[in-house]
Amino acid sequence: MTRFRESVRSLLREQVLNAAYDLVAAEGWNKLRLAPVARAAGISRQTLYNEFGSKQDLGEALVERETERFMLGIQQELDANRNSLEAAVGAAIAFTLQESLDNSLIKAILTASRGGEDDLLAYLTTQREPVFDTATAVLEAYIAEAWPDIDPESRSLTIEVMVRLTISHMVQPVASPQETARRLALIAHRTAYSASGQSTGN
Structure with a gap:
């Protein structure tokens, strides 16, 4: 079960990083906001904050x-x-x-x-x-x-x-x-x- 949780978390982080990468590439770092990143990654904003904490x-x-x-x-x-x-x-x-x-x-x-x-x-x-x-x-x-x-x-x-x-x-x-x-x-x-x-x- 622990290994499964780690795999899910790793996939989640990769999903978020891919979404953030695309948004930064399209709009720049200064315009990046966490809410659009969460939407693009298909997760809640709270889940994103739990994983990364801040921009x-x-x-x-x-x-x-x-x-x-x-x-x-x-x-x-x-x-x-x-x-x-x-x-x-x-x-x-x-x-x-x-x-x-x-x-x-x-x-x-x-x-x-x-x-x-x-x-x-x-x-x-x-x-x-x-x-x-x-x-x-x-x-x-x-x-x-x-x-x-x-x-x-x-x-x-x-x-x-x-x-x-x-x-x-x-x-x-x-x-x-x-x-x-x-x-x-x-x-x-x-x-x-x-x-x-x-x-x-x-």
Whole structure:
């Protein structure tokens, strides 16, 4: 029975998040209200409040879910390029930047921020959870296993720089995803291997 309740709750949360995603993509975060979300999800407003509590809690859950989706895609890019740190980082960043251009929720967040409605943008930029800490933890573990020749300090520095710069370019792009990824991958390679004096991360 406990497992059944957990499954029902998981389905309910996914239903609500899907409804909220569609409404934010169509109307923007600033105009989102919980009552229309409940109607779109086919549940009562009280049920929605019981599950999420507030609009801000719902926003956190939305960003957390998109972060998980991004990290799955990033891992696939890393897996496909394990023979080279530079190639792997470049592919992962190119995926992230291109996905941010195509993702309806991310586009709505960034568009709102340019109009001064930036409360949800904080989860991508100034607030550590869930984006920064999640990405850092996943990449720390991955790179330590895939490229053990990189010393821990250089690895940590490289990851922090890459995550922050990638988020910065998501918010304010200055070139194509491919060109930005190429430049950031070169920075990552040089940062990761500068301490040991190695010239290649292959």
